[in-house]
Amino acid sequence: MSLLSKLLFFTMGFAFSSLLYSYWYILFHSNDNSTAFTDLKKEEKWNDGVSSNNSLHPRPHRADGSPSSSFSSNASSILSDSLFRKEDKCSILNLHSLSPSYIWNRNLDQIFLASRHLQDFKEEYKWHDFTARLLYIINTQRMQNGIKTLPKRYWDQIGYVLEIVWKRYQYVQQQSKLQQKKIQRGDPPRKLHILVMGGSVTMGVQCHNNPVEETSRFSRRNCAWPTRLEQFLNSLVSSQGEVLEDVVQVDVITLGGTNTESAIKIWEYSLFPENMPHPDIIIHGYATNDMHVLSEREAMEKGISLEEMILQVNQNFVRTVLKPQLNCQDRPPPLLLYFDDYLGNEQREILKTGAFSRAAQMLSTYYGFGLISYADVVRHLVYGDTTEEWFSPSEWPKRQVHPGMGMHISSMWTVAYYFLHVASVYCSGVNGIENSDDGRAHNKGEENYIPGNGLPVLRDKNKILLGEPRRTPKILPPVLDHLTSLDTISTKWQELEASSSFSTDTNKCDLAAQSLERRRKPCVFSWVSGLERKFDKRSHLDGRMKPVLLSNHGWGSVEDSGKLGFQANKGTGSMFEMKVKADVLKIQTLNFMVMTSYGEKWKDSMIHVEAFVDRYGQISSPGSDPVKHLDIQGFHYRNTSETYNYKLDLEEHFVQPNDVLRVRVELKSGSTFKFMGMAFCDH
Secondary structure (H helix, E strand, C coil): CEHHHHHHHHHCCCCHHHHHHHHHHHHHHCCCHHHHHCCCCCCCCCCCCCCCCCCCCCCCECCCCCECCECCHHHHHHHHHHHCCCCCCCCCCCCCCCCHHHHHHCCHHHHHHHCCCCCCCCCCCCCHHHHHHHHHHCCHHHHHCCEEECCCCCHHHHHHHHHHHHHHHHHHHHHHHCCCCCCCCCCCCCCEEEEEEECHHHHCCCCCCCCCCCCCCCCHHHHCHHHHHHHHHHHHCCECCECCCCCEEEEEEECCCCCHHHHHHHHHCCCCCCCCECCCEEEEECHHHHHHHCCHHHHHHCCCCHHHHHHHHHHHHHHHHCCCCCCCCCCCCCEEEEEECCCCCCCCCHHHHCHHHHHHHHHHHHHCCEEEEHHHHHHHHHHHCCCCCCCCCCCCCCCCCCCCHHHHHHHHHHHHHHHHHHHHHHHHCCCCHHHCCCCCCCCCCCCCCCCECCECCCCCCCCCCCCCCCCCCCCCCCCCCCCCCCCCHHHHHHHHHHHCCCCCCCCCCCHHHHCCCECCCCEEEEEECCCCCCCCCHHHHHHHHHHHEEEEECEEEEEECCEEEEEECCCCCCEEEEEEECCCCCECEEEEEEEEECCHHHCCCEEEEEEEEEHHHCCCCCCCCCCEEEEEECECCCCCCEEEEEEEECHHHCECCCCEEEEEEEEEECCCCEEEEEEEECC
16 A cells, blocks of 8 residues: 555545654654664555656655655554554644645655546556646645635534544555455445536536647546546545545536526535435535626626625525534535636636635635635736636637636646645644634533643633633624624624524534435426436436426427537427426425527527416316416527526415426527426425
8 A cells, every 4th residue: 555545545534634744753753763664565666757856845765765655564553553542533743843735745746646537547648747747837835825715614524524534544445455355344434425516617618628639538527627636536545556445425516507596506406416415525616607607797787796796696605505404313514615716718807807706705704614716826827828728718818718627637636735734724723722613612611711732721710801702603694795794793693693493502413424314305396407427318308307298399308519408499389388296395486497598599589487286186277377477588698608597486376295286388489498407396
């Protein structure tokens, strides 16, 4: 098992630093290094063209001075027995001086090898030199610029994530030692589940662009940074370069033309694949599309700035995802991270391109979630040469927002380095003040000061010193808007906590076990184009729509430009009617995801939607009025196709169990219209 196989696993679970810290402690502080390294395995030759004699980033050495890349079982035993307290997964000796950049730079060889895409076959490693040049440029000084905010209100969740990874890692290593034989009763420890949500950039559109060769060996999603991140993290914990079992699973929910508004619907209504578990971590990747879809024109129509509109929409997403659990039976909110990849091209003025960055920065500091900025990692590289094509969209100065392969490889490292940094902060604060939001106990009756880790015992712990701030409320702060002020925020926040029905004492909940559960499906009927890996063909959509169609004239599934949808194809008057029975859940809202496009084909495109409710299965009399109706436009004057969300709330006419909902859709004007998704849900 290679050195980094043993050590770098903590990257993916914010547990990356503990083992590496242990290794370097042994290397530099052990009283008997010769014993620790006597049985080191023979070093494997590294013939991939990266020099191991790097004075800037020297590799670790054996006691005899020769380079070392792996520990023996004896060294592994020293790691686990000498440095770790078995009851604490992150208690290390006095190792706080080792920085994430030091750890990263000392292990560039293993990082480079783990960066090879699994479809870039080992025997050829076609993108070898390109990857090496990127890794040289995207150094730790640059990646440090991408660490904008830490998840400062969610250190407990980082601890839970670390625990999941630690248990899974131990299991995987034991499996490799026993050649994948069963080593324990019951189910193995579960993987860490990361969910990445985003638009076309996160999906990997144009990822095939690179300076080595035009290639079709990667699909869009397979080329994009979320898939690369999963492969990278699991490769780091592989045994002799062979991935036996994964420690981390990255689920990808990406769809071109969607933005954070779509993400709210997807999360709120659990529009996920059936087998997708509740995520431990969510990475928001809609920065470019929020700057792209949420146009300045829309903002002007609402009388606000683009930045204000971005803040409003993303605040809704943040509050939806971070809504606290009601009790231990409820699923805990995931650890939320934002990923900012927007550099420009939709807007040309530099100040305007920062609208998303400024809004995300404000929200992340206000709500306490994490913010990663790939844009800030490469910003000066791009500004220094706007014609470069490794890190930003090509075809400058044409309007193009999709960067190539270099961005996706660099983004993989940027996210992994952020994980390492958070792990470093967390592990240095274990049992210390850094691991709570305000450094104090949360529960009533506990002391607000705990000596230790260098803090002295108070001379008079009962003496009250006036002016000390109260404990920070654990519930989400008040909604941030133009009325939120210093005059009232403290009172409002404390009142919200006092009146909240959400639990503020869920520390005893087994979050690791809860996260095994699938998210509750609140929709009686739903589909979203291309959202699932196995829902991207016409036959898939036909299989979902045909069972609910009562009649159909002029509508059908289409797959043009890689965008699957249900489309009118016989002009004005095209009509279909659906029938959906509510068996257990009620139906309160009808949600439609609609592609809005441009040009002569889409000119004047508009549909009329009518909803009828047949109580207890009795069909409404002919000519009866719908309980609700809605007009939706499918055309706009922007030279791009985008997906917008529309909701029809049935209000008091909601569909009760055993009732039947009928939905009639007619193309009223224009020659075509296209649905990208539907969801009929209980709220």
